[in-house]
Amino acid sequence: MNYKYIAMAVILIVFLFETFMQYLEIKSADREIPENVKDVYDKASYAKWLAYHKEKTRLAFFRHIITYVITFVMIGLNIHAQLLDLFGIEGDYAAGNMVLILDGLVFLTALFAFEYVDTMGIEQKYGFNRTTKKTFLIDQLKNLIINLVITCGILSLFIFVHRALGNWFLPVFVGIMLVFLLVLVIISPFMGRIFNKFTPLPDGELRERLCALLSENGCTVKEIKVMDASKRSSKANAYFSGLGKTKTIVLYDTLLELMTDDEIVAVFAHEMGHNKHRDTLKLYGINMLHIVIYVLIAWVLVSRPEIYAYFGFSGLNYGYAFLLLTSVCLAFLSPFLGLLSGVLIRRCEYAADRFAAENGYGEALISGLKVLSKDSFVCLSPHPLVVKLTYDHPTMSQRIEAIEACMSQRKHS
């Protein structure tokens, strides 16, 4: 069995599938806008949105092509193994981590231009970008370093546990990853500080209303904070982060700029709904399931050292196993996993919207959602297949329809 041919065939299938999805995204602009969101854009802003969507999808398409050309060349010509030979790197830890570092650097350099054009070109042109070149460069660097530290850290731990325990590593490593994931959730409010500044929401009517809503629902939150999102982008959002005692609600400063107090309280009520339904825990459950699947596949990959000869290595390379896991196995599985978790996450979104509507914020939530869609140039008529496979939220039109249904039910009962 030639593993290289199998890997390349799988990548080709994934490539064709993703190309098709991108085509559907480009074509989404031609689809008719649903009646209940027709008033989001006026004529001028719709024309602007169309131009924006066209430029964004075109850039994404080129990026997609380049990514796959590089992937094919790197795998087809055994570039990873050749680079290791060139630098004379050996040993499980050094060779494994070096494969990841080299791969990360190749893709960062190749795709840097796309990131740059996206943020400093398109987002800038349409008035979303507020990043300076300096912040952009520092962000890119911070992202690369954080990513490499996390992936190399996990890989080194994996190598250590696998070499120490053999096949017994499977349950032990799954256990370690689950704890690691939990720690990540708990420290996420602190991680955010690497990129942004957070200040407490100042006293006043808005804060009082939010606190009242919190205590009415028996919800304990450590802090309501405002994040300086406007440093990077004018796009607005709000979210809960942390777990238990570290739980914090974060409002983007852009949200406060754009919305009326009623709309902010409504968006906040939606987030409260997530909190009330313990959606962070559900998400953790989904992630746990994914991790078990990943580790199982990793186990198969490291149990067959003969695979790596086809890619130019003399034996098992842990870093390359990681790449095969992510860019071949998971790339192939992710539409299926996405389909599953998408169903669950969309259900959580509907339930959070319903929670806000049942608390009397339906009307304000609808107008808040419209402000958000207009503000972040959301596609109002995405292709249903794209929504099913790649969206984690329902479309604006679907959400508004569900909120309205909930409101009329409340009226009648």
Ligand SMILES: [Zn+2]
């Ligand atoms: Zn939500």
